[in-house]
Amino acid sequence: MADDPQSIDARTWFRAAAAVLVKEARVEGRSRLALGATVLFSVCALTAVAYTIGETHLDASVQAALLWVVLLFAAMSGLARPFVREEEMQTADYLRLYARPSAVLTGKLLFNAGVMLVIEVVTAPLFFIVMPSGMVRPDVGLLTAVLALGGLGLASTSTFVAAMIAQASAAGSRGALFFVVAFPALAPLLMASTHATFAAMAPVLSPPGYAANSMVVIASYDAIVIAAGYLLFGSVWSET
Amino acid sequence: MIEWSGLGKRFGRRVLFAGLDGMLQPGKPLVVCGRNGSGKTTLLRILAGLSRPDAGTVVRTPAGLRISYASPDVDLYAELTGRENLDFLGSITGTSTAGITDLLARAGLTKASDRPVGQYSSGMRQRLKLAASVFCRPDVLLLDEPTLALDEDGISFVETILADHIATGGCVAIATNDRTEVERWADARLDLG
Numbered sequence: 108m109a110d111d112p113q114s115i116d117a118r119t120w121f122r123a124a125a126a127v128l129v130k131e132a133r134v135e136g137r138s139r140l141a142l143g144a145t146v147l148f149s150v151c152a153l154t155a156v157a158y159t160i161g162e163t164h165l166d167a168s169v170q171a172a173l174l175w176v177v178l179l180f181a182a183m184s185g186l187a188r189p190f191v192r193e194e195e196m197q198t199a200d201y202l203r204l205y206a207r208p209s210a211v212l213t214g215k216l217l218f219n220a221g222v223m224l225v226i227e228v229v230t231a232p233l234f235f236i237v238m239p240s241g242m243v244r245p246d247v248g249l250l251t252a253v254l255a256l257g258g259l260g261l262a263s264t265s266t267f268v269a270a271m272i273a274q275a276s277a278a279g280s281r282g283a284l285f286f287v288v289a290f291p292a293l294a295p296l297l298m299a300s301t302h303a304t305f306a307a308m309a310p311v312l313s314p315p316g317y318a319a320n321s322m323v324v325i326a327s328y329d330a331i332v333i334a335a336g337y338l339l340f341g342s343v344w345s346e347t
Numbered sequence: 348m349i350e351w352s353g354l355g356k357r358f359g360r361r362v363l364f365a366g367l368d369g370m371l372q373p374g375k376p377l378v379v380c381g382r383n384g385s386g387k388t389t390l391l392r393i394l395a396g397l398s399r400p401d402a403g404t405v406v407r408t409p410a411g412l413r414i415s416y417a418s419p420d421v422d423l424y425a426e427l428t429g430r431e432n433l434d435f436l437g438s439i440t441g442t443s444t445a446g447i448t449d450l451l452a453r454a455g456l457t458k459a460s461d462r463p464v465g466q467y468s469s470g471m472r473q474r475l476k477l478a479a480s481v482f483c484r485p486d487v488l489l490l491d492e493p494t495l496a497l498d499e500d501g502i503s504f505v506e507t508i509l510a511d512h513i514a515t516g517g518c519v520a521i522a523t524n525d526r527t528e529v530e531r532w533a534d535a536r537l538d539l540g
Binding site: 119122123125126127130133134137138196197198200201202203204205206210345 | 395396397414415416420421422423424425426427431435436438439440441463479483
């Protein structure tokens with residue numbers, strides 16, 4: 108029996124999205140630009156913060172903010188690469204011509220989510236080893252959930268902003284423009300993630316409902332950004 | 348088939364071209380020629396859907412027309428091998444990857460097929476671009492300076508893929524200033540000045 112055309116279509120789409128993801132991983136594996144830069148950046152930033160603070164005792168709320176500042180700058184240093192590299196290496200038109208925009212977006216979003224996961228796996232444990240003083244009977248499960256959802260928000264916003272600035276700006280100004288455009292969009296996520304991280308680091312110090320409210324904001328932010336990204340990406344990406 | 352009317356493009360105050368009408372018909376290659384900067388590449392990019400015209404319309408029929416475009420301003424992935432580039436193209440277009448080895452052999456790239464494209468010479472890259480342009484079995488083939496940097500074998504590869512594509516009823520547009528190519532392929536000619 109012949110396959111249903113819709114199922115063939117869905118298979119083609121999944122194959123295309125998976126191919127973009129594998130291509131990104133291969134290119135990254137051979138060039139080590141995004142991952143190397145971001146992980147090194149986060150380790151350097153963490154070291155700088157640790158030396159600056161020294162023996163000073165910091166509250167959990169300040170530590171939570173510091174953790175997200177480090178994660179933000181690490182993300183900014185590498186998550187624009189998948190789209191910016193396509194423009195710089197003149198390969199973007201291949202994707203525009205041959206791949207469906209949603210498959211391109213999915214592949215690149217998954218790749219950036221993977222990069223963000225690596226950044227967090229390296230940064231978060233190191234952060235809490237270097238600065239353990241703010242922890243008061245931490246909720247590890249909540250902390251993991253905050254990092255996962257907050258990381259997804261950082262990765263998705265960075266991916267969409269990178270797609271916009273990659274073709275809209277001159278090569279030299281992309282880095283600065285990326286941060287300028289991404290930061291306001293990320294502000295609500297950073298605030299909610301900082302609050303939720305504080306609640307996870309010191310549950311006894313945070314007001315009732317603080318963690319749950321912050322998690323709802325983060326999850327809603329992720330859902331809105333991803334939905335808006337898929338709705339708008341076609342027009343951002345297709346023609347210049 | 349691609350049909351365009353009243354097509355115009357400008358960069359700032361400079362008008363590249365205006366009021367262009369024409370069509371690409373199956374089996375009838377169109378050669379676009381003109382001095383450097385006259386808009387040959389821009390016209391092909393508009394026909395491919397990679398650039399927007401400032402005036403006029405482009406109609407591509409039927410819906411879902413497969414368009415391939417090979418140009419000096421579009422590159423393949425330097426970090427991937429020649430085979431991986433074609434494999435990737437097959438995956439994103441839903442084309443069977445069974446013919447890759449044969450296509451690479453026709454392009455004279457068998458020995459280099461498992462080397463990163465970043466290590467290819469400019470002629471080898473051009474061959475791979477041309478192979479990629481026909482790999483996904485397009486309905487329309489848009490080639491910008493197709494023989495650029497090619498040796499004799501490379502030029503005969505271009506002639507083979509063009510002849511095959513035209514013989515099977517495909518649409519072709521070539522942007523070139525090479526007189527031999529103009530005389531060889533021009534069923535129709537569009538001179539941008």
